Amino acid sequence: MPETKTKKDEDFNEWYNEIVELADLCDKRYPIKGMNIWRPYGWKLMNNVDGLIRHEMEKTNHQEVYFPLLIPESFFKKEEEHIEGFGSEVYWITHAGTNELEERWLLRPTSETAMYPIFSLWIRSHSDLPLKIFQIVNTFRYETKQTRAFIRVREIHFFEAHTCHKDFDDAEGQIEEDKAIADRFLKRLCLPYVFSKRPDWDKFAGAYYTISIDILMPSGRTLQIGSIHQYRDNFSKPYEISYETEEGTHAYCHQTTYGMSERLLGAIIGVHGDNKGLVIPPEVAPIQVVIIPIIFKGKEQGVMDACNALHNKLKDENIRSRVDTRETTPGNKYYDWELKGVPLRVEIGPRDLEKNEIVIVRRDTSEKKSILQKGAEEAIKNELDKIATTLFNDADNVLNENMHRVLTVDEAKNKKGIIELPWCGNEGCALEVEDILEGNTLGEPIEDTKCGHSCPICSKPSKTWMRFARTY
Numbered sequence: 001m002p003e004t005k006t007k008k009d010e011d012f013n014e015w016y017n018e019i020v021e022l023a024d025l026c027d028k029r030y031p032i033k034g035m036n037i038w039r040p041y042g043w044k045l046m047n048n049v050d051g052l053i054r055h056e057m058e059k060t061n062h063q064e065v066y067f068p069l070l071i072p073e074s075f076f077k078k079e080e081e082h083i084e085g086f087g088s089e090v091y092w093i094t095h096a097g098t099n100e101l102e103e104r105w106l107l108r109p110t111s112e113t114a115m116y117p118i119f120s121l122w123i124r125s126h127s128d129l130p131l132k133i134f135q136i137v138n139t140f141r142y143e144t145k146q147t148r149a150f151i152r153v154r155e156i157h158f159f160e161a162h163t164c165h166k167d168f169d170d171a172e173g174q175i176e177e178d179k180a181i182a183d184r185f186l187k188r189l190c191l192p193y194v195f196s197k198r199p200d201w202d203k204f205a206g207a208y209y210t211i212s213i214d215i216l217m218p219s220g221r222t223l224q225i226g227s228i229h230q231y232r233d234n235f236s237k238p239y240e241i242s243y244e245t246e247e248g249t250h251a252y253c254h255q256t257t258y259g260m261s262e263r264l265l266g267a268i269i270g271v272h273g274d275n276k277g278l279v280i281p282p283e284v285a286p287i288q289v290v291i292i293p294i295i296f297k298g299k300e301q302g303v304m305d306a307c308n309a310l311h312n313k314l315k316d317e318n319i320r321s322r323v324d325t326r327e328t329t330p331g332n333k334y335y336d337w338e339l340k341g342v343p344l345r346v347e348i349g350p351r352d353l354e355k356n357e358i359v360i361v362r363r364d365t366s367e368k369k370s371i372l373q374k375g376a377e378e379a380i381k382n383e384l385d386k387i388a389t390t391l392f393n394d395a396d397n398v399l400n401e402n403m404h405r406v407l408t409v410d411e412a413k414n415k416k417g418i419i420e421l422p423w424c425g426n427e428g429c430a431l432e433v434e435d436i437l438e439g440n441t442l443g444e445p446i447e448d449t450k451c452g453h454s455c456p457i458c459s460k461p462s463k464t465w466m467r468f469a470r471t472y
């Protein structure tokens, strides 16, 4: 069976670059670096992921909005840390036609500064709270580092939820809800993750604190696939988002945001793929089951009828399937759908039909077996669930094997993945560890944080752990 040119375990980064185009997810030939074309198969996959997000948002009473792409400079400039953090990454519009604009506009790098002046108009009284909205839009950041499809791009497919609350505690409740959303949602993508509280010097520009959601790629590097921010009243003060309390006084809102992007796709590709191509988690696969007719002369009609009948039965069960009727060999078809990561393949030939059977083949394990035609839709549904469970458990094992809690930098040096070391709370010590390990500070764990050891750099007592990893 043909495989990708580059082997995943030999050169993960090259394998990744190869697979995103071979599997028809994107086309990288557009002449602006970091702005790739979404091909139909990739876009469908992203839409399915977005569908799960929308479902979660609906369940938790968030409402979808759409704010304009362009932000006036005066809006952008109200929160100082935010400008400092994003200043070097924004694209500016200075001209309209031949006229120079009186006020420059920028392409949103994220939408705080577009939304918050408007929130101050929307929110008047405590009865307007909490305000919970989200949008799924494109955002733009001028990346100077090497770009990589779905992982480091300049036009970002971005999910952003923004909420306003009556006080800090209510906003903290939102952070808890966001964590639960992430947990449910990422399970459906079969992606185990870690939450880390980012260090102060590396939090989102303007945030009170930031919780990052990171996954581990097979290269041993982590990929941040999302973040949850507590803003406290850091934005509501400059943007004057205040409300009248029940007692008739005025108070500033406390705000949170939750962001994710097409890095989710990068994670799916990286974590689950193999040398044959993608392996897409069943819940988001554009095609969950591909049905391949095995044609012999004179028996075409019976086989085609059985294929179409199964396709219709699966449709009734809301399982996305396709009958591959192309004029090419079954072997070529297997190769093609394996490359595209379709979770389950069905083969139907005259000999199977004589026994009232069909053949199913799992993409993740290559396990092949015959099942009865009668009730096949139920068996297929169960098999898709099993695939999802296997994908999650395998990835979870890899993550657990690559999380290391150690006491000294020497021990850490020999480890791959995510390293936890005692941390005294001093920025300098963390940065020194970064230098030694040639990695980045991920942040503190948010659970199981207690540490009674001493800092490996300065030997001072450490109350907590700090995580380090090489990152994308």
Ligand SMILES: [Zn+2]
Binding pocket: 423, 424, 425, 426, 429, 455, 456, 457, 458, 459, 460
């Ligand atoms: Zn220290």
